[in-house]
Every structure is written in structure tokens, then in C-alpha cells.
Amino acid sequence: MKPLTEQEIRAAFVNCTKGQTKRLFVPRDLSDRPWDDLDYLGWRDPQSPDRAYLVAELDGHPRAIALRRPSPAAGQLQRGMCSMCLTTHTGNVSLMVAPKAGKAGQQGNTVGTYLCADLDCSLYVRGRKNAGAGARLQESLSVEEKIERTVANVAAFVARVMA
Ligand SMILES: [Zn+2]
Numbered sequence: 001m002k003p004l005t006e007q008e009i010r011a012a013f014v015n016c017t018k019g020q021t022k023r024l025f026v027p028r029d030l031s032d033r034p035w036d037d038l039d040y041l042g043w044r045d046p047q048s049p050d051r052a053y054l055v056a057e058l059d060g061h062p063r064a065i066a067l068r069r070p071s072p073a074a075g076q077l078q079r080g081m082c083s084m085c086l087t088t089h090t091g092n093v094s095l096m097v098a099p100k101a102g103k104a105g106q107q108g109n110t111v112g113t114y115l116c117a118d119l120d121c122s123l124y125v126r127g128r129k130n131a132g133a134g135a136r137l138q139e140s141l142s143v144e145e146k147i148e149r150t151v152a153n154v155a156a157f158v159a160r161v162m163a
Pocket residue numbers: 082083084085086087115116120121124
């Protein structure tokens with residue numbers, strides 16, 4: 001994806017109030033991120049590990065989503081599959097929920113998904129990070145096809161939050 005600045009990321013949030021967007025944690029090392037190899041940029045708030053954020057491109061625009069883990073118990077899976085990159089992890093997939101954009105979100109509506117807890121889907125898909133034995137289904141897809149699928153899954157999730 002195209003490199004983004006902190007300002008661009010803050011402006012891209014679709015499911016936060018203006019105040020939240022101003023205050024939320026954005027990584028300082030944006031210029032060191034491997035943007036060429038990212039299908040989305042995801043990060044956690046180090047002060048508040050139940051909060052995570054992701055930014056992806058949708059129809060050529062950056063769109064950022066605030067996520068939270070509903071409760072430690074609900075988010076803890078013994079073994080689960082990430083809905084974005086379809087990597088299976090042991091103890092490293094979280095259920096995350098995103099408030100919907102606009103009025104629906106203010107009324108408490110959320111969209112849930114299972115995500116790699118470290119939000120490093122892009123690196124798993126490219127084989128740059130290893131999730132351990134049995135982490136990938138036997139698939140005949142090429143890396144490019146898996147990247148396309150991950151991009152499509154993230155875009156579909158962002159679209160559900162914005163719908
Ligand atoms: Zn993943």
C-alpha cells in the first residue's frame with residue numbers, strides 16, 4: 001500500500017469521534033514500516049492492549065478502523081483462523097469488534113471479525129513471519145493470489161463497518 005503519514009491516518013478514521021481520532025495512539029515509526037509489503041497497516045495501543053487499529057485502502061482512499069477486544073475471555077481462542085489472511089494460530093487469533101460508522105455505531109452496533117492478534121497478516125501471507133506448524137491450509141494459490149484474497153477480505157470488512 002501507499003505510505004501514509006500520521007495526519008493522513010488520523011483523517012482516515014471512519015468509526016471514531018473527532019476527539020477520539022485526535023487522541024488515539026498512532027505508531028511513531030511510520031516511515032520505517034514495510035509499506036510495499038503491507039495489505040493493511042495494523043497496530044495495537046501499547047497502553048491499552050484491548051484496542052487495535054487498522055488502515056487499508058478502499059477504492060483508492062485510506063480508511064482506518066478502530067477495533068477492540070470485547071472481553072479477554074471472549075477474545076481468547078485456543079486455536080483459530082484469521083478471517084483476513086486465513087492463517088491458523090494457536091493462541092494468537094483475537095476476536096475483535098469495530099463500532100459501525102455513524103449513527104449505527106453510536107447506537108452500539110458493531111462488526112466482529114477474527115484477526116491475527118499481532119495484526120501482521122501481510123507478513124504471514126508473504127511467508128515473512130511464521131505462525132508455526134500447521135498454520136496454513138494446503139492451498140494451490142500463489143502468494144499473489146493469497147495477497148489479493150487478503151486485500152479483498154480487509155476491504156470487505158472495512159465496507160461492512162462503513163455500511
Ligand atoms: Zn491474519
